């Protein structure tokens with residue numbers, strides 16, 4: 001069987017049996033079986049789901065990482081190998097990432113004797129809910145590893161296109177919940193209460209001014225209020241309104257400035273309206289910051305391998321790979337998957353033609369990186 005035929009078969013099997021974050025039990029069993037059949041050594045880390053393998057010998061060590069989880073989405077792509085699990089779909093292409101890194105592992109295994117070090121292969125669970133990287137790191141998978149590389153498919157780029165950037169790439173993700181407590185009243189006698197709905201409406205407008213008036217326009221920031229919840233009928237002014245939303249930034253100072261301003265504005269509104277406003281922040285993944293040298297290196301290897309390379313735009317989404325990069329240097333890259341529908345869409349359908357070239361790319365990147373650490 002050719003490498004491409006094998007990889008497509010694996011990808012379709014993974015696609016048919018997607019599993020949610022932290023529940024990747026059958027996926028883990030499949031990966032263990034396929035790696036073992038290829039003669040690739042599995043490392044005995046204490047993980048409920050996810051697999052760590054290793055190829056090569058010697059002191060130098062780098063890592064390749066793929067994510068393996070799927071999303072709670074009902075598939076509508078129409079492909080013959082659609083999800084067999086109702087309500088669960090590989091709608092972010094993690095089945096593609098897993099297959100690419102499996103393919104790289106096969107390539108590296110074939111030239112194991114001449115590898116100038118060791119390549120650790122990480123199949124990470126729970127990327128979508130941002131817990132998997134931390135779990136693997138806690139288990140010790142980064143010990144003695146000098147650099148790490150990973151990918152995401154990019155539906156907006158054609159197959160054969162490659163993009164990355166040094167420095168910040170994916171965003172800091174914060175979620176906030178704001179609870180506005182006024183004083184309930186008859187809708188016809190608002191002066192006897194404190195109108196939490198009017199206050200909340202003005203607060204949303206004021207919060208949007210933070211991004212445009214407190215942050216340098218050359219810095220990236222998005223603040224979105226995504227839920228407003230208050231009241232239950234037409235003739236009563238409710239006592240409480242809850243707002244929820246997200247903040248996306250790339251620089252820590254911008255993140256801190258916006259969070260501080262949101263707090264100050266809320267306090268000002270609370271005092272002006274004689275109401276109470278409580279804000280709770282939930283930290284998501286931190287910004288993904290690529291190492292400048294490894295991003296340049298990954299790009300030059302891509303160019304040598306035949307990719308059309310370009311400088312990636314800043315990405316406002318979050319990516320759990322960021323956590324590895326807080327511990328060791330490395331680079332995360334985008335590889336074109338030419339899907340007419342985007343990531344997390346029920347009709348997402350990446351072009352499988354990206355798999356084999358990407359597998360060959362990562363094998364070569366690993367091998368060359370070992371010579372440059």
Ligand SMILES: [Zn+2]
Nearest residue numbers: 092128343344
């Ligand atoms: Zn995703």
Ligand SMILES: [Zn+2]
Nearest residue numbers: 092093094152
């Ligand atoms: Zn993803």
